[in-house]
Amino acid sequence: MAGVTSKVSLLPKEIGSLSRTVLHDRPGTLFVLGANGGMRVAPDADFPLFFGRNERDVHVCVGAGDTCVSRRQGLITRESSRWMLRNTGKLPIRFPGSRLVLGGDRAELPAGYTPLFVVSARQEHLLEVRIVVSASPPGAGAGPEAYEEQTQGRDLRELSPRERLVLVCLAQRYLRDDPQPQPLAWAQVAFELGELRPRERWSAKRAAHIVAKVRKRLSKEDGVPGLLEEEVPPPVGNALNHNLITDLLVTTTIVKADLRMLD
Incomplete structure (x- = not known):
């Protein structure tokens, strides 16, 4: 009508x-x-x-x-x-x-x-x-055109721009709704970041080091479980990064819109 x-x-x-x-x-x-x-x-x-x-x-x-x-x-x-x-x-x-x-x-x-x-x-x-x-505020519509971006600061984990970039690259299969997602391999993360930012020196070791620091910080400061090797029964495999990515998704620290960083 x-x-x-x-x-x-x-x-x-x-x-x-x-x-x-x-x-x-x-x-x-x-x-x-x-x-x-x-x-x-x-x-x-x-x-x-x-x-x-x-x-x-x-x-x-x-x-x-x-x-x-x-x-x-x-x-x-x-x-x-x-x-x-x-x-x-x-x-x-x-x-x-x-x-x-x-x-x-x-x-x-x-x-x-x-x-x-x-x-x-x-x-x-x-x-x-x-x-x-x-x-709704006066004059606001009710359809999708009325949407506005905001940041939900209550539960978001603190990430630096560099940490966010690496983590979005690492977690992209989850963000792209892969039916059986796994964290990207470190070599692939380094390759994609090197293609995206050729002036920066990206290596598998550097990317892994950045993510390891995030896991340790969130474990210590935010009490996030399952991010340290001693908390996960062997074989550890991808469990630490999977647990980290799951926490970042649940808290909406990273969302699908962040994939535009990889464009």
């Missing part, structure tokens, strides 16, 4: 991470974003939102290509004044931290930004959720 915003609308994947956006909309409006886009649902829409692996059977796709994820992994509905998450699949869904919502269980979604993770044996698949807290 002309002049009236739809109660349910699509979000293009180009929107970027919901962790770094201010959403001008009615309080209680739900935004959900997967790898291929998402949806906006008004609090009075009476619209059950399904998410899962099979893009044709759900409103928001998560875990495409990972057959461990259920075709319909979960459901978000409005009940009274609350948005409720229900796990309809077999895999657990993890809130930030260690809280798990198991198959058949339900949980209330908090206001604000919440990254959810479908925990597969292959990887954890990110589903971003944001519930609008404050009302």
